[in-house]
Amino acid sequence: MSEKAASSTRIRPRIGRWEIDDQGEVVLLGTRCGECGEVAFPEHQICVNCGSESTSEIRIKGPTTLRNYTIVHQLPPGFESPWVVGYGEFDGQMVILAPIVGATRDELHEGVALGLCVGVTKVEDDGEELHSYQFTPLKA
Ligand SMILES: [Zn+2]
Incomplete structure (x- = not known):
């Protein structure tokens, strides 16, 4: 190459x-x-x-049910720290990993319902934004 x-x-x-x-x-x-x-x-x-x-x-x-999550502080370039990522369970059939956005620490616990959204996951050096599906708390 x-x-x-x-x-x-x-x-x-x-x-x-x-x-x-x-x-x-x-x-x-x-x-x-x-x-x-x-x-x-x-x-x-x-x-x-x-x-x-x-x-x-x-x-x-969605919605999905949060199984567990982690907060990442050491990230590659382009990711905004802290980065929250978690496993959501869908109808007891599958578990999907995705970033969690818009959640306070109080909203992050096993069993909480999360919705699906799409947002910027990473920004490249040239400013290009990479979008991905994300989880976000369902607001009443
Ligand atoms: Zn098969």
Whole structure:
């Protein structure tokens, strides 16, 4: 790889696909295995449980239930510290890791309901913003 190519290549994190539906809600796009029912996010074309290629798209919506989280203070360039990230459980079927935004320490505890949103996760050196799905507390 040439020096020029190396400097212009960005390594992006592997994150799942999402879209905004007609109601403005964030929908995560995963897969369900047609043979064994295993669900996955990000999507898998081959089931990690049984090896079947019979997978189809599923649409995953919030709310999710916070299982646990951590607050990261030492981050790579482009991330704003502190960075809160946690595992959300969806209908007892899958657990997805995502940044948590807009939460106070009092709102962060196991079992709390979180909604899905999309926001800036990282800012590149040139100012480009990388967006990703995120969790945020549901406000009454
Ligand atoms: Zn399977």
